[in-house]
Amino acid sequence: MLQEESDLSLIIAQIVQKLKGSNLYAQLERQAWASLQRPEIKLESLKEDIKEFFKVSGWEKKLQNAVYSELNVYPLPSHPAAPPEHLKEPLVYMRKAQGSWEKRILKSLNSMCTELSIPLARKRPVGEQKELLNKWNEMGTDEPDLSLFRPVYAPKDFLEVLINLRNPNYENGDSLSFRTHLGLIQVPLKVKDIPELKECFAELGLNTGQLGIDDSTQVPPELFENEHVRIGQKVLAEQDSAAAQQYIRQGSPTALRAELWALILNISSQPEDILYYEQLKMNVIQHDLLVDSLIYKDVKLTASNDDYYFVFEDYLYQVLLCFSRDTSVLGHFAYNSASPPKSYIRGKLGLEEYAVFYPPNGVIPFHGFSMYVAPLCFLYHEPYKLYQIFREMYVRFFFRLHSISSHPSGIVSLCLLFETLLQTYLPQLFYHLREIGAQPLRISFKWMVRAFSGYLATDQLLLLWDRILGYNSLEILAVLAAAVFAFRAVNLMEVTSLAAAEAVLADLSTLKVMPLLQIFLFATVT
């Protein structure tokens, strides 16, 4: 058998294996059994008749969506000789850097524990459990004393780590030469240039209708918007994930967005999912985690202070506290370069039967983490649905923004892509900003780490996140960051300090993202 054939059968085998444990498999089995009652199912042609039944009843489509979802999320099976670490991150020096960074975070959390004499986790007394249950829908009214807590790290701490990343096999020279990178990122990852980006983001081109451009008030809706909405409704009726993902590259109509995102992320809220969320809620009620205080502090510092998002404060607690207890999130560490922190039950240090992950989902929130959830509150109003969507967005996209990896959508690649685009297409601006001590990445890093949440107006942010889903990639964040610099280039050329440059770029709330992206990619003279 040729290598490609055996690769394909290996991929199929892996997907079948994964889906066998899922709800969908159980449902398909039940449906197949139930279908035996139907008159069109004949014993002599059982297999074909059941297959036909699945096709007609829409179950085949559900299976297709599940397979498509697996292909989107999980990396292709690697070489049989490759160990699991290789799947998480193929480059050894990046794995080591991620390990060191994690150790720093753990030390920081441990010292917070010992300084404040607060346990990592404790069981709530029954009285406290009752109180929390009563207050569940209005946890925002609580004003606990969080003054002693500090965020475990902020994006700028993480940036310093990325700046110091070095490939031991890369001859860079310590002094500035034509071989050193002019920007802050010094690792030679492959990033796309504008011709490659144009090909990749072809649907954002000048000749293709876009929501965010061609639905503005001056443009008659008959030209694009009406037809686009009609197609969107058809895609939803067909319940086809792949079609939805293709469709949303041109943007999603506001009325259809919630359903489209759920279809693309392959989220359908079954009774089991609602029950699972309730179970997580019970876990929050029963155990109090130190991480909870970090979440409270983060929400109070960021989302509660934001004009658009403060109304959703209670929802944010309901999602993030449950997220910390969700052990199903541990699955994503198979393809995340990060690893979940480990701990031992008190008094059982070193005994593997008493080893646990902390927090249960293995994710320690940092300053700004709650901003990943906030925009979703505009779309989903039932907590369990909001929760499912956020969790899927996290394990597909957001985790890459705060772990060190060589993945093309990882934050390191995004930083390098941003710097390379700016250097190549706006060399004067780049040189000027460097000269005044305002390395552009120092300003744009926080935008990319938060996927622009909290920096753009919400309708613009949702149009941007439409494209993240549509292209299954975060590269658009780096392109937008470069486009913003290009847009404000004239003002930036006049500033003479980092503070002044930051002031020029402090307020992005008036920006329209789609015209910026389109002009930068397709209409800039290079």
Add this chain to the structure above:
Amino acid sequence: MSRVPVPCHVKGTVTLQVGDVRTSQGRPGVLVIDVTFPSVSPFELQEITFKNYYTAFLSIRVRQHASTHSPAKWVTCLRDYCLMPDPHSEEGAQEYVSLFKHQSPSMTFPKWLSHPVPCEQPIPLLEGLPDPSRVSSEVQQMWALTEMIRASNTSTRIGRFDVDGCYDLNLLSYT
């Protein structure tokens, strides 16, 4: 048909440099690795597996005795096989690679080594889907493997993060 690893001795790398003077400043781009097979009995080589470390192109030459009377000949099996599509970036730099004997035109061992390959043959495009029974047997194998692992792993309970209801933790562990 089962496959077994062939015992081999991999020698250290030797840099190829022009001239007699060995200098460390030359930074040559070509290194040679000698691999010898101590076992005398003939074998049919199916696959060569290795982990790359920043090698961009690979050539493989083999020395084989065609018969006991004729002298040994060096033949090139693979020339400039690309491991890193862009040698100045990280793509493919630390990947695990397998080279199969079908990547040359002929299928049997002696013939494969006696015809030098002038350029890389394009691999024929896949037509249609793989054989379902083969996929099914692979799924069976994987299922059996998972069952074995699941049977040996008694302590994990699905969805629970505590141990017997207890989640009293001291500090995070660094190992």
